[in-house]
Amino acid sequence: MPERLAFQSIADDGFAQLRQQAMAFVEARQRQGFRFVETQRGASLQIHCxxxxxxxxxRRPQHLTMRVSLDAGQRAPDVLLLRSFLERRLEPLDYMEQVLVGVPEPVLMDRLLLAMAGDVAGGARCEGWSYDSTGRWAA
Structure with a gap:
């Protein structure tokens, strides 16, 4: 079950910048098993490990949703860096706005099930590089 967060809607050029950052992140980590998947140009993308x-x-007309899988910290720790980087460029919806647009926070049961599921196998992890101070994804 992924964790969800909702943000204010953004213009085309803003989404294009987020897309470029996600692509750069993946390009720097292809050897670790990351892949960029664009499900709908200008509206939806995914990063796979x-x-x-x-x-x-x-991206929807009323808001932008960013979801990160609950096991991302184990499966792909670097994706948490990307999430933080992207979040800094967005204006979050407050809790009630998220509820009104149908974006609930993960429930405690989801987190308990994840904790009980155990560790992600080493061969299923994507580990590697981090974001450097120059604004690039690097080793």
Whole structure:
């Protein structure tokens, strides 16, 4: 079950910039098993770790949704850096706005099930590089 966060809607050029950052992130980590998947140009994209979606970005007329899988910290820790980087460029909806647009926060049960599921196998992880101070994804 992915974690969801909703943000204020953004213009085409703003989404294009987020897309470029996501692509640069993946290009720097292809050897670790990351892949960029554009499900709808200008509106929706995903980042996969060895075939498993770990980050989704979906642009709707009323808001932008960013979801990160609950096991991303184990499966693809670097994707959490990307999430933080992208979040800084967005204006979040407050809790009530998220509820009104149908974007609930993950429930405690989801987190408990994840904790009980155990660790992600080493071969299913994507580990590697981080974001450097020059504004680029690097080793």
């Amino acid at each position: 060895k075939g498993v979606p770990v980050l989704w970005l979906e």
